Amino acid sequence: MTDQRIYNFNAGPAALPLPVLEEIQASFLNFKNSGMSITEISHRSSYFDEVINDAVTRTKRLLKLDDRYHVLFIQGGASMQFAMIPMNLLSPNDTADYINTGTWSTKAIKEAQLLGKSIDVVASSEDKNFSYIPKDISFNKGAKFVHLTSNNTIKGTQFYEFPDTGGIPIIADMSSDIFSKPLDMEKFGMVYAGAQKNLGPSGTCMVIIRKDMLDSANEDLPSMLKYSTYSSKNSMYNTPPCFGIYTIDLVLKWIEEEMGGMKKIEEYNVQKADVLYDLIDASSFYSATAEKYSRSLMNVTFRLPSEKLEQDFVERATQHGLGGLKGHRSVGGCRASIYNAATMESMYALVEFMESFEKENK
């Protein structure tokens, strides 16, 4: 228990920028002089229209998207997209290629298979416990799309470069690295991200989809599971996750106005990750679990010499106001998730703690 804000390394839901939380707090009871909270106003009001339109405009400006793209907000998290993608985009005669780089890709593959779709897992790093990103992949010429997970939140790996698919559009689950660096959308037909890592509260998924991807999409689907329902109604066919979209808008505003945009935030993220990896690389006590040229700038996964020490490490860190450092239950070890909102100050606090823990336990 503490009466102070901790250094928060949670994987998701994760830390949000303090200025964003403060702005939410300050305007919570009376949003833009409406006399109501953002959680109390109609999604059909001009107040909310402004919010959702601003979130879309900022997304397009930050990621340099032209009019070929829809920006949608869909409930059900990133996991819902695992099903919506094959449902909408694969007809009975279509096939798709999937790259398996860990837990989330595996789940996406499973959903497509559950729906009876024809997919081919063209590459996997399962042979080495998903500790690397596969290279030199050959794709099926007729594939409708290539699905991949750009950052593997649990295994701590990340695509630095996206594969050359020979023009087949890539669909990427960018839940844990969207808006962490500039994005060149040319290779992508769609990217999507559950909000709770880099963007806002859980429950909202941002979907960016190129309009032509919907040209041959299946229309005989329930309304709520069909992209065209969202694209034709500015994501407001039903009541959207208003608070989530509002928070996302504030986070995007923070990136643009306080962090200096995508290039700057990338530089900051590289510097932050370097601080941790430099310590881990120089140490014989801590060891990184991901291969050097695949390791993530967002989720730094590492191990200590024994499970007992890992347990002590997490416990002692918590006592020092450093939270969320336990690795995912499926892999063990430790993990520091350092998304956009993690500060350099929190890196230094963690490094200082890691150094003193090593000294005491070596």
Ligand SMILES: *Cc1c(COP(=O)(O)O)cnc(C)c1O
């Ligand atoms: C967290 C995460 C998900 C799951 O998101 P939900 O919103 O819980 O469905 C999917 N993919 C990746 C890469 C994630 O990090």
